[in-house]
Amino acid sequence: MRVIAKKILREFWEEQSDSKEQLKTWFKESSKANWTTPNDVKTEYPKASILKNNRVVFNICGNKYRLIVQINYIRQWVFIRFIGTHSEYDTINAEII
Numbered sequence: 001m002r003v004i005a006k007k008i009l010r011e012f013w014e015e016q017s018d019s020k021e022q023l024k025t026w027f028k029e030s031s032k033a034n035w036t037t038p039n040d041v042k043t044e045y046p047k048a049s050i051l052k053n054n055r056v057v058f059n060i061c062g063n064k065y066r067l068i069v070q071i072n073y074i075r076q077w078v079f080i081r082f083i084g085t086h087s088e089y090d091t092i093n094a095e096i097i
Contacts, residue, residue, distance in 0.1 A: 019064075026060070035071060068097060
């Protein structure tokens with residue numbers, strides 16, 4: 001998978017340093033993944049939430065942070081749509097952000 005845009009993750013972990021290692025690990029694992037369906041994501045990340053519009057929510061740092069991505073399974077692209085605290089996540093609509 002090609003993860004677009006790592007810069008968003010980097011900017012976040014510079015502000016929330018406790019997320020750095022988990023986000024770097026997620027980025028590395030996702031970059032090597034070959035997800036073709038949402039089930040492939042769930043196999044690797046059982047706690048991920050699959051939403052409409054090919055969006056997936058990952059829990060970071062024991063659910064302290066939320067990462068929302070949109071996946072194009074055919075083109076093998078992962079687009080970062082949101083990264084934030086759990087309380088920030090509660091204020092958005094994850095299916096359209």
